[in-house]
Amino acid sequence: MPDIDLTDWQILLVKILVILTIIPVGALAGGYAEHKVMAHLQHRLGPMYPGGFHGWATTLADGLKFLYKEDIIPTAADRRVFALAPAAIFVPIVLVYLVIPMDRALVVEDLDVGIFYLLAISSLSTIGILMAGWSSANKYALIGALRSAAQLIAYELPIVLAAASVAMLAGTLSLVGIVEAQDWPFALWPIGIGQVAFLLFTIGAVAEMTRVPFDMPVAESEIITGPFTEYSGMRYIFTHMFAEMGHMVAFGGIAATLFLGGYKPVVPWEPLEVVPGVVWFLAKTMLMIFVFLWIRPTFPRVREDQLQKFAWKFLIPVGLALILGTGAWVLYV
Amino acid sequence: MAVDERRIEPHADEHDARLAAARRPGFGLGLLKGMGVTLKHLFKRNTVIQYPDEKQDLPARSRGVIALKEENCTVCMLCARECPDWCIYIDSHKETLPPKRAGGRPRKRNVLDRFAIDYALCMYCGICVEVCPYDALFWSREFEYSEYDIRQLTHEKERLSDWMSTVLPPPELELGAEMPGMPSAPAARAQGAATVEATGARPATTTSSAAEARPQQAAGAPKEGTFATEAARPVESLPADQQASETAPERATPEPAPGLEAEAKATQMEPGAKTVPEQGSPATERGEPEASATDTDRAPSGDGAPADERADREPPKDGAAQAAGAPAAPERDAAPAAGSAPAPDVQVPQVEVPIEPPRPVVLERTEDPDEVYRTVLAEQLEKGSSPQVAEARAKVARVKAERGIPRAPTPVEVDSPVPSAPTQGAPREPVQAGAPRAEEPEPEQGPVAPADAAESGPAAAAPSAPADGGESESPDATYERVLAEERAKGSSDAVAVARAKAARVRAAKGTRGPGG
Numbered sequence: 024m025p026d027i028d029l030t031d032w033q034i035l036l037v038k039i040l041v042i043l044t045i046i047p048v049g050a051l052a053g054g055y056a057e058h059k060v061m062a063h064l065q066h067r068l069g070p071m072y073p074g075g076f077h078g079w080a081t082t083l084a085d086g087l088k089f090l091y092k093e094d095i096i097p098t099a100a101d102r103r104v105f106a107l108a109p110a111a112i113f114v115p116i117v118l119v120y121l122v123i124p125m126d127r128a129l130v131v132e133d134l135d136v137g138i139f140y141l142l143a144i145s146s147l148s149t150i151g152i153l154m155a156g157w158s159s160a161n162k163y164a165l166i167g168a169l170r171s172a173a174q175l176i177a178y179e180l181p182i183v184l185a186a187a188s189v190a191m192l193a194g195t196l197s198l199v200g201i202v203e204a205q206d207w208p209f210a211l212w213p214i215g216i217g218q219v220a221f222l223l224f225t226i227g228a229v230a231e232m233t234r235v236p237f238d239m240p241v242a243e244s245e246i247i248t249g250p251f252t253e254y255s256g257m258r259y260i261f262t263h264m265f266a267e268m269g270h271m272v273a274f275g276g277i278a279a280t281l282f283l284g285g286y287k288p289v290v291p292w293e294p295l296e297v298v299p300g301v302v303w304f305l306a307k308t309m310l311m312i313f314v315f316l317w318i319r320p321t322f323p324r325v326r327e328d329q330l331q332k333f334a335w336k337f338l339i340p341v342g343l344a345l346i347l348g349t350g351a352w353v354l355y356v
Numbered sequence: 357m358a359v360d361e362r363r364i365e366p367h368a369d370e371h372d373a374r375l376a377a378a379r380r381p382g383f384g385l386g387l388l389k390g391m392g393v394t395l396k397h398l399f400k401r402n403t404v405i406q407y408p409d410e411k412q413d414l415p416a417r418s419r420g421v422i423a424l425k426e427e428n429c430t431v432c433m434l435c436a437r438e439c440p441d442w443c444i445y446i447d448s449h450k451e452t453l454p455p456k457r458a459g460g461r462p463r464k465r466n467v468l469d470r471f472a473i474d475y476a477l478c479m480y481c482g483i484c485v486e487v488c489p490y491d492a493l494f495w496s497r498e499f500e501y502s503e504y505d506i507r508q509l510t511h512e513k514e515r516l517s518d519w520m521s522t523v524l525p526p527p528e529l530e531l532g533a534e535m536p537g538m539p540s541a542p543a544a545r546a547q548g549a550a551t552v553e554a555t556g557a558r559p560a561t562t563t564s565s566a567a568e569a570r571p572q573q574a575a576g577a578p579k580e581g582t583f584a585t586e587a588a589r590p591v592e593s594l595p596a597d598q599q600a601s602e603t604a605p606e607r608a609t610p611e612p613a614p615g616l617e618a619e620a621k622a623t624q625m626e627p628g629a630k631t632v633p634e635q636g637s638p639a640t641e642r643g644e645p646e647a648s649a650t651d652t653d654r655a656p657s658g659d660g661a662p663a664d665e666r667a668d669r670e671p672p673k674d675g676a677a678q679a680a681g682a683p684a685a686p687e688r689d690a691a692p693a694a695g696s697a698p699a700p701d702v703q704v705p706q707v708e709v710p711i712e713p714p715r716p717v718v719l720e721r722t723e724d725p726d727e728v729y730r731t732v733l734a735e736q737l738e739k740g741s742s743p744q745v746a747e748a749r750a751k752v753a754r755v756k757a758e759r760g761i762p763r764a765p766t767p768v769e770v771d772s773p774v775p776s777a778p779t780q781g782a783p784r785e786p787v788q789a790g791a792p793r794a795e796e797p798e799p800e801q802g803p804v805a806p807a808d809a810a811e812s813g814p815a816a817a818a819p820s821a822p823a824d825g826g827e828s829e830s831p832d833a834t835y836e837r838v839l840a841e842e843r844a845k846g847s848s849d850a851v852a853v854a855r856a857k858a859a860r861v862r863a864a865k866g867t868r869g870p871g872g
Contacts (some may be wrong), residue, residue, distance in 0.1 A: 060398070062396040063397070063398045064395070064397055064398050065394070065397065065401065066397040066400065066402065066403070068402055068403070068404045068406070071406060086360070195566070242598055317391060317394065317395065320394055321387075321390045321391050321394045322387065322390065
């Protein structure tokens with residue numbers, strides 16, 4: 024292979040392009056996985072026709088369909104905010120991909136404040152959702168947006184607390200550092216701490232993505248699509264398909280990194296080192312995505328008040344206790 | 357007897373326990389169980405039948421399209437009549453065929469011209485298939501006949517006949533299914549055994565056993581209203597030694613139990629059986645239990661007096677008993693098998709259902725039927741009925757006279773102003789069936805002076821026998837006349853005006869109404 028000598032910014036550009044490719048492809052694949060996996064969990068088949076072989080081109084067809092849909096903006100809507108909202112939702116998700124390491128060297132930028140950056144940026148999506156709901160000039164969109172905002176704020180905390188516990192265990196905020204610190208994945212090792220943190224993070228992530236069972240804001244049978252009711256065509260794709268699928272892949276990746284050992288083999292066994300780190304990472308991410316998909320057809324929707332109660336009265340106290348426990352562990356073990 | 361709550365909610369305790377168990381915190385284990393269920397389905401072989409690439413093998417009795425077997429159709433039109441949607445269109449004409457042999461009567465036959473089912477209307481209820489007496493309509497399993505043009509959904513008889521090739525042969529009946537009208541062999545045998553038991557239980561003539569039988573009858577009598585399960589108890593209550601094997605078919609009073617179900621059905625059969633009450637013939641074993649059961653259930657009086665009636669009633673009940681025997685027999689089967697001890701602690705409210713005995717009607721002929729026929733015919737014709745109506749009424753009167761049924765005098769005058777009621781003398785303007793033609797609004801006629809009405813009434817009365825229908829008087833005169841008549845009769849104004857208008861229209865059109 025010829026020596027390609029690229030300057031730093033060229034390398035950065037390539038990495039960004041890779042990320043920008045991964046996201047739509049991941050969204051497409053994730054969408055297809057959602058259709059098929061959910062279908063088989065419900066003892067049915069899912070899409071079979073688009074593309075011929077078990078409907079592999081379903082999401083592609085969906086995306087293309089949305090391309091030629093009419094872009095409708097309600098008359099009473101705040102046009103500028105309405106147009107900016109999808110961007111406000113989507114961009115933070117893309118930014119999250121910048122720090123997730125797919126292999127030791129395959130990370131766009133390994134920030135020293137990796138986790139902190141991650142959590143901060145991902146919570147910016149909340150503003151985008153509020154923008155979408157409020158500018159729609161639709162009562163129900165507004166209700167959905169406010170529900171969503173309340174939910175995202177509430178469930179941000181368990182995520183933060185779980186991530187903080189991991190950071191304490193690893194001794195660093197950098198994601199690569201966290202992966203390196205996991206000989207045994209954190210989900211397995213400090214018994215009582217790692218599992219609780221993992222559980223807390225997973226539940227929080229599902230709620231962050233407004234997925235079932237925490238999908239009150241976008242409860243399809245009740246509020247259509249909540250804050251995104253008025254969106255059509257490509258705007259809808261950006262707020263829904265890309266945002267949700269992108270979110271899923273992102274959070275799956277983060278969970279894999281924080282708790283499952285990232286690009287490291289699951290168990291510290293020599294022969295497993297042969298498999299490239301990317302494969303491990305992808306496998307773990309896909310496992311997490313599968314868990315998110317698995318939860319969806321299994322549980323009924325949680326009511327808004329139950330949702331809030333669960334977060335504030337259960338998860339956050341548990342998270343705080345987790346921090347205490349982790350601190351004790353780190354200090355005395 | 358105090359009502360036992362345990363009977364009303366027998367599982368109340370378990371219900372509470374399960375509820376309590378469900379309310380205990382599961383610590384997320386229930387959630388994991390749910391996830392296990394969905395995961396299990398993920399790995400199961402999928403049973404989705406991907407239509408239209410794969411088609412399901414439908415059950416034999418599936419209701420798809422309805423097929424017509426033309427050769428069976430006699431154009432009785434029952435299907436078209438009974439169809440709730442009126443989606444069957446039938447046209448036919450009568451053909452006369454030459455007589456089969458010389459000097460015979462030419463035979464008439466219905467020929468089917470058009471038979472169409474409009475599947476855009478058809479609701480696939482199957483009433484037409486059920487009702488067809490000649491098995492000309494069949495269910496098929498085909499359902500893929502959608503069309504782009506709704507007119508193509510009306511299938512004509514050629515297409516309906518084509519569908520016959522998709523009709524399956526009738527599916528096998530289940531094991532032990534009973535054909536309608538025939539008692540199945542095992543059931544008949546069991547009934548025979550039960551009857552022997554029953555007759556053996558009560559030897560006919562001994563008073564002691566009759567006396568013994570009576571309390572058991574009395575015990576059985578209040579339970580008339582309840583059905584087989586309760587009827588089983590009197591059977592059980594008989595001590596086993598009484599069920600001596602008496603071979604001779606005795607005219608003994610059996611228990612009320614076997615007769616109950618048979619009786620319930622026998623009473624249904626009664627109206628049919630009543631028509632031939634006077635024939636007597638030796639009692640058969642089959643007919644007898646049901647016959648005597650009817651009497652004894654009601655009144656535990658002596659068996660002697662009703663015996664004659666019983667003899668009379670047995671043959672018609674034979675058929676009834678046959679049919680009733682089959683359904684009764686399985687219950688009797690269950691009865692001996694149910695065990696010897698009754699369940700006295702299970703209390704069921706006793707319902708007294710008085711069952712009317714079918715009393716034989718004694719009929720005598722008091723008048724000569726032909727004489728009656730002539731009399732009534734003359735009456736009716738004189739009154740002004742049409743010849744067909746007069747003939748019909750005369751025939752009815754003759755039949756009634758033959759049978760000795762007391763008949764009311766054929767109505768010639770009637771109080772209520774029903775338009776179709778025959779009127780003596782003054783021909784009543786009949787009500788025109790269907791919507792009357794719209795006529796230009798007429799100014800309301802003022803009240804006609806009674807004197808004029810009285811005069812013009814009888815004077816204008818013309819025998820309605822001639823079928824010219826009102827050309828003899830002008831429509832307006834008809835209007836006046838009818839109005840006067842109605843008012844004289846006492847109809848309300850609105851009714852009188854309406855009838856007068858109708859009469860005028862009819863007079864103008866020259867039509868006759870019913871009874872005219």
